[in-house]
Amino acid sequence: MEILMAIVIGVLFMSATYLMLSKSLLRIIIGTGILSHGAHLLLLTMGGLKKGAAPLLGEQASSYTDPLPQALILTAIVISFGVTSFFLVLAYRSYQELGTDNMDRLRGNEKK
Incomplete structure (x- = not known):
């Protein structure tokens, strides 16, 4: 299963x-x-x-799941949602003001 997840992660990063x-x-x-x-x-x-x-079974549990990765992922999801919503608002506002979403035009490198 880890090999499949590594391939999926590689495709997502690519x-x-x-x-x-x-x-x-x-x-x-x-x-x-x-x-x-x-x-x-x-x-x-x-x-x-x-x-x-x-994860919450007590000290005498024979098998349990570590809750730390799940807590880290939940925190990362909330942060990425906030950053993505900020990027979308920023892009919408820049499109309203400048009329383009082309990065070269936003930098001023390309003429209309």
Whole structure:
């Protein structure tokens, strides 16, 4: 299962890098979202894909699941949601003011 997750994470990182290198601001935002999903899966996979009981069983439990990777991923999901929503509002406002989402035009390197 870990091999399959490593392949999926690699594909997510590859597609996120491709999207973040494009000229469109919306593609860059989608790329950062995909990159954060890849990081969440990486945290989950590195924490170990174990089958076990609930994390709160007491000290005499024979098998349990470590809750720390799940807590880290939940925190990362909330942070990435906030960052993505901020990027979307920023892109919408820049499109309203400048009329384009092309990164070269936003930098002033390309003429209309």
